[in-house]
Amino acid sequence: MRKTYPFMEIDLSEHISIQRANHSVVINHYQTLIDKKSNILKTQHEQGLLRFDSLIELNYLVDIMYLSIKDLIEALEVFTDLEEIIDDVLRRIKENKQASDKILLYMSDILTRLYNQTAFSIVINNQPVILKLKGFHTKDLFDLPKEVKYLIVEEKLDGLGVDILDSLSIKYLVTNNEFIIGNQYSLEQLDLNSKYYSLDIQKNKIERNTFKLGAKINNLADIENYQNLNIDYIIVQTEKSYILTDGLLDTNNRKEFYTKLYKTYPNTKIIITLPKLKLLELYFSLNESSYLTPTSILNHSTIYEQELEHAFSIQNENIIISCPNLLNNSDFKYIKLRIQHLYKEKYGKLIDVGMNVDNLEVFQHLEDFNKFDLIMLDTYQTADALKIDDILDKEHLKELTYLNYVVKRKKRDTYLIGEDINDPKVFNALVIKGFKRFTVDHRLINYYDKIIDQYNKKRNK
Numbered sequence: 412m413r414k415t416y417p418f419m420e421i422d423l424s425e426h427i428s429i430q431r432a433n434h435s436v437v438i439n440h441y442q443t444l445i446d447k448k449s450n451i452l453k454t455q456h457e458q459g460l461l462r463f464d465s466l467i468e469l470n471y472l473v474d475i476m477y478l479s480i481k482d483l484i485e486a487l488e489v490f491t492d493l494e495e496i497i498d499d500v501l502r503r504i505k506e507n508k509q510a511s512d513k514i515l516l517y518m519s520d521i522l523t524r525l526y527n528q529t530a531f532s533i534v535i536n537n538q539p540v541i542l543k544l545k546g547f548h549t550k551d552l553f554d555l556p557k558e559v560k561y562l563i564v565e566e567k568l569d570g571l572g573v574d575i576l577d578s579l580s581i582k583y584l585v586t587n588n589e590f591i592i593g594n595q596y597s598l599e600q601l602d603l604n605s606k607y608y609s610l611d612i613q614k615n616k617i618e619r620n621t622f623k624l625g626a627k628i629n630n631l632a633d634i635e636n637y638q639n640l641n642i643d644y645i646i647v648q649t650e651k652s653y654i655l656t657d658g659l660l661d662t663n664n665r666k667e668f669y670t671k672l673y674k675t676y677p678n679t680k681i682i683i684t685l686p687k688l689k690l691l692e693l694y695f696s697l698n699e700s701s702y703l704t705p706t707s708i709l710n711h712s713t714i715y716e717q718e719l720e721h722a723f724s725i726q727n728e729n730i731i732i733s734c735p736n737l738l739n740n741s742d743f744k745y746i747k748l749r750i751q752h753l754y755k756e757k758y759g760k761l762i763d764v765g766m767n768v769d770n771l772e773v774f775q776h777l778e779d780f781n782k783f784d785l786i787m788l789d790t791y792q793t794a795d796a797l798k799i800d801d802i803l804d805k806e807h808l809k810e811l812t813y814l815n816y817v818v819k820r821k822k823r824d825t826y827l828i829g830e831d832i833n834d835p836k837v838f839n840a841l842v843i844k845g846f847k848r849f850t851v852d853h854r855l856i857n858y859y860d861k862i863i864d865q866y867n868k869k870r871n872k
Contacts, residue, residue: 414597416596417541429496456469458660482499550694553694561598608855609854640853645682665721669722681727683722733785734747736767743766767787781821790829794831
């Protein structure tokens with residue numbers, strides 16, 4: 412029998428009333444947020460994800476954070492509307508002369524998270540649910556609680572929204588269909604691809620010939636879940652693991668991750684993407700350029716040095732590093748040389764370094780780039796950047812096919828990644844267009860093998 416979950420709906424743009432019985436819930440949420448934030452401030456600063464000029468200002472921030480708990484208690488006595496409560500706390504903080512603009516921005520971010528967490532907890536109340544979310548900003552998705560088993564939204568998510576849900580391992584559906592609040596639904600009723608899923612171990616493995624199927628493995632749980640799959644390569648999107656550790660690189664977590672990954676998949680190609688700043692800067696509300704440049708490498712040197720240190724902690728002939736969100740070829744060449752220098756210093760040989768096609772600059776000027784060892788083309792992110800709703804748009808397919816031709820001409824391989832590849836129609840179309848390497852939902856691998864097998868048989872007739 413299929414497991415079912417109650418359907419609930421939250422509109423974050425609507426007024427939320429806080430009754431006296433829920434005062435302790437709000438205060439406890441805020442106390443937990445303050446404790447967590449104060450504990451990670453130093454690490455956040457070291458990793459270049461907190462823009463404060465001095466330890467004095469950091470100390471002011473901690474003082475103001477804890478003083479604001481009293482402000483919240485007083486605001487709860489005056490107002491019942493959650494938005495008015497939050498606004499009043501922020502007003503009280505502004506009256507503190509030690510609160511600089513940076514501190515106010517930081518506190519505003521904490522209070523927004525308090526608003527979201529309170530709204531979610533009141534409706535969800537610690538029970539596993541299918542949730543329809545309305546009136547939200549992309550950043551609000553970071554606050555989705557673990558009880559959300561499936562998310563329903565009415566409009567297509569942007570690239571960052573998809574990355575957030577992927578980081579949290581939350582599946583989603585875009586639909587305007589009506590669901591009845593409180594009714595029970597199974598995940599299979601929502602997931603349009605569920606009829607194609609299979610985790611059975613193939614008795615007779617299909618010969619893929621020139622095709623390759625890979626999977627994303629971003630955390631320790633994925634390593635356990637995927638080890639029996641017939642995969643040709645693995646993609647590691649490093650920054651997505653940080654979202655599970657308060658947006659920060661956790662040294663012990665990364666060390667354990669790479670040790671276990673290499674042990675579990677000793678003969679599998681592993682493509683490790685450098686941390687994507689765009690996601691981390693949204694998490695911490697930093698209004699900065701998110702391109703991977705020599706300057707951003709320097710500003711976040713702790714993150715990049717530690718991630719590569721753990722990735723290179725064990726010699727592995729199968730790993731490749733890929734650079735996301737590049738701006739130009741000179742930046743790529745500089746970063747590639749730095750990565751290769753680190754690896755050569757440790758093991759006496761060079762390592763392959765590729766690049767992601769995930770923004771307009773690279774997508775539209777790929778011919779200007781050279782010396783890359785592979786291309787990872789993110790179909791969802793590029794379509795989002797180009798404001799294209801349908802990846803199967805004929806003109807866009809022509810652009811993708813031409814990009815693949817450019818890579819082939821440079822005698823390199825294109826690896827596809829992107830949420831839309833998990834649509835069998837899209838996968839089939841891209842197979843026909845000549846793409847060979849696909850990073851897919853692990854539950855679709857058996858079904859996609861059948862598509863590949865049928866395609867190969869037709870070609871060989």
